[in-house]
Amino acid sequence: MSKKLTRRKFLRNSAVTAVVAPTAAQLLTSCASAPNYAVNKLRHAAIGVGGMGGADLKQIAAHKDVVIVALCDVDANNLATAAELHPEARTYTDWRELLEAEHHRLDSVNVTTPDHMHAPISYKAIELGLHVYCQKPLTHTVLESRRLKEIAQRKHVVTQMGIQNHSAANYSVAKQLFDQDHIKDIHEVHVWTDRPAGWWPQGVERPEGEDPIPAHLDWDKWIGVAPMRPYKEGNYHAFSWRGRLDFGTGAQGDMGCHLMDPATWFLQLGHPLTIKSTGPAPTADTFPLESHVEYHFPATSKTSAAGVKVVWHDGKNKPTALLEKYGFGDKPYENGSLFIGSNGAYMFSPYELPKTTFNDKLADILLPEPHATNHWHQWVDACFGRVAASAPFDYSAHLTEVALLGNIALRFPNETLNWQGKRMRFEGNDAATAMLSKEYREGWRFSGLI
Ligand SMILES: NC(=O)c1ccc[n+]([C@@H]2O[C@H](COP(=O)([O-])OP(=O)(O)OC[C@H]3O[C@@H](n4cnc5c(N)ncnc54)[C@H](O)[C@@H]3O)[C@@H](O)[C@H]2O)c1
Structure with missing residues (x-):
């Protein structure tokens, strides 16, 4: 031992x-x-x-x-x-x-x-x-x-x-609502974020030229496993790396792990069967300014028998028409998700307790007791x-994988990718399969990891 x-x-x-x-x-x-x-x-x-x-x-x-x-x-x-x-x-x-x-x-x-x-x-x-x-x-x-x-x-x-x-209270309440089948047979979920929102470079090419590396920054170690490139002020360190393919994961990687979490957790989603992007492709260096990615997941005890369609929207493209149709048109969150089931619809915010987020059919549900924990202390x-x-x-690797699969779909606009989760490959698409992994820079290769 x-x-x-x-x-x-x-x-x-x-x-x-x-x-x-x-x-x-x-x-x-x-x-x-x-x-x-x-x-x-x-x-x-x-x-x-x-x-x-x-x-x-x-x-x-x-x-x-x-x-x-x-x-x-x-x-x-x-x-x-x-x-x-x-x-x-x-x-x-x-x-x-x-x-x-x-x-x-x-x-x-x-x-x-x-x-x-x-x-x-x-x-x-x-x-x-x-x-x-x-x-x-x-x-x-x-x-x-x-x-x-x-x-x-x-x-x-x-x-x-x-x-x-x-680990917040609103998640604990919503999880119980799904566990107790108040919201049933979900056949469609829409998830949206207001990112990238111009907070970091996205939808652009790699900056030209080179700036002096600040004396306080070790650029070689910042680059780490990624391919070396010249330092350019304001584009990478700090915070701005998010939209760059080599370092970040775009709006879906940044916010998807927060916002796809409710659907993945509450509905106990497994591997998606298909993934399709209908938005623009990334540039050679950054993720696009907006994206729409549609997943189909097989049925679980929380979804309709035919499974569930989950659609990711970023770049300020809320599913406005659907939000209006289900009665949430006057107060849509900037970041959230809409669950549509056989007995009504529910809008979830990562930041608010579900008090006004049910449509009429579900409005009289007695809410369970909230339970909050400090995630770090837990x-x-x-x-x-x-x-x-x-x-x-065990859980978060799967959640991350769902978001990253969406990022791969962005590279193949309007093409349906057939995902074989257990075999970890896209059927009939070797180019997409190759994007499941990457090379590490010389001197930074770790056995067992890649
Ligand atoms: N959970 C959340 O709500 C939340 C919010 C913001 C950021 N994040 C995540 O936190 C991470 C950092 O994001 P950020 O916005 O703080 O980025 P940042 O660029 O502002 O900060 C990163 C820090 O790590 C340091 N760093 C960079 N490479 C390093 C290395 N190889 N070894 C040691 N230190 C290194 C940088 O100097 C900097 O201090 C990202 O993965 C981001 O997705 C999570």
């Missing part, structure tokens, strides 16, 4: 055994290099501490049973800001060095970098036996999602994807074996 496994078991045992005084052997095996840390703390490292990384670090560090051991960021300014808040933590600009040097005295990491680095960092951390909280979308490719799910199961680590709304508690994480990779 490895030292890591011993410690993980100890953490779980300490959760159920009120107060457990660590034995000398436990202290030696678990905390040899960090003798000042109480052993019943989760020793955590944050990788990517700017932007959402700041929020993830703040939330995780606020749990009473967490101690922040190490911080990593390729931007020295962001690293310095985080280090001011956690002066006791060791700092790194290379996550590979952090894992190498710290993994013996670590229990967990969070990965809050741009999307293209989620899988390599999470994979290596899990390989070392660490629990992982990774931002959405879980990965950049479908193959990476499958590999992360597989290694997380094999290493028995506790995982969570950063879809914090999944994951920490799951690392101690106190509760289960609500969005483990």
